[in-house]
Amino acid sequence: MAARFVDCHCHMTADEFLQDTEEVLERSRKEGLRALISVTEHIREFDRIIQLSERYPDFLMPCLGVHPIQNNEDGPYSATLKDLEPALTCFEKYKEHVVAIGEIGLDFTPWLTPTAKEREEQMKVLKMQLDIAKRLDLPVNVHSRSAGRQTIAFLKEQGVEKALLHNFAGRPSAALEGVKAGYFFSFPPAVTRTDQRAKLIRQIPIEHICLETDSPALGPHKQERNVPWNIRIPCDYIASVKGLSPETVSEAATRNALRLFQRVNHRLNR
Template sequence: MKIWKVLVKSAVLIGILFQDTEDMLERSRKEGVRALVSVTEHSREFERLIRLSESYPGFLMPCFGVHPIQNNGDGPRSVTMKDLEAALLWFEKYQKDLVAIGEVGLDFTPWLTPTAKEREEQLKVLKLQLDFAKQWDLPVNVHSRSAGRQTIEFLKEQGIEKALLHNFAGRPSAALDGVKAGYFFSFPPAVTKNNQREKVIRQIPLENICLETDSPALGPNREERNVPWNIHIPCEYIAQVKGLSPETVWEATTHNALRLFQKMNHKLNK
């Protein structure tokens, strides 16, 4: 499971299935994090996320989603409709508590999704979850590894108006198609190690950028667990790339996150 963390000035991800989860949440508060938006990857995480959000009202914001790559302990594999079926009752039961649908999307990494049949299955799973987002007027948090352009085109075809393409690694031209559709793009601390991502960041308007950590993954150093308070790293990097002050990036990305995750505005005031 991951957490979308929205600092007073941003939005981020953090893992929450560790024994020290509550310690991490408390430390995040002390470090200045105002709120966290948590995204799931499979239905086994749903109940725990709801319970945590009940323990941290106005701070931990839940999202449900079935990720395009699943791992039941026997190695990663492409998602199937059976994986989604196990989640359907949870979606219906807790839809009023959710601030977004995610993490959902497409992953066409060749060694994970080698066949056309598997890619078609991913599209079916994604479509049904996009239907939930439209029905409940929720944004979607989207994974698009090795499928940046395909993902954006599919979102547009399905009539999605509110989307966050997290850790987007597609071509700048694909990103600009998403910008035209009104989508947002977020970048984690690991972006500082990827020169290709700099080109994307240069071309995406600041009005379409959010921040993330994707904790516990995608931190500044692979050998270390990523944490939510690393949110300042992508902020400072984006500021450097765009020739802006970090304060300007903080302010803009906070505004963007609250525009995208609109239900947060009510929950933050609880």
């Protein structure tokens, strides 16, 4: 039987998909995707992702979250509690719909989050969303740019047990701390652009690896829109790095995804 993939982290409400969302979803299904776990970055996406998931209830699995980097007319900036506040009622309103809380996390990119005060505020935004996830017994879909070690330490400190570290680029030693805590790690097609992550991927056990595309970003080529059916690209790359067959990686990654995202597993099997 052909592999059936779970894309553990994509953005189907991104502007790049506004013109052809349904065509992308239909083709993704035909190309062997079993489910798309679609995250949000800000409250403006919440209603749309819920509406889309209601039209594709056995395929598009929604997550709600406020990303650590927000945007306004002046450009990107580090998230504050003011960005999170209007979203809080939505987590409660849509709690039966979502399969995870995300995309949430930490982003300590120096030019985006230059001060200790901004980093502390980001951590408060993250903590509040982790508390929501724990209260609702949901996993978290986590961003950790320039903050791999800090993010994993914070998740552990907050008692988080179910987490996906998406597009993880931290040190292998930090990742292995996450593995010990039971966390999962996923990698998008962009991982093939250099061999920077090969050492990291070699050290993370296959039992802790999932697959993602981060569509429409992080495709195999810069400046090109990424799509969910590119999920075979990181699958093949991980297989080559680990000396495994692509079938072994796809089966393990799907099994891991369904173990972590239990509501996805339930919706696919009901």
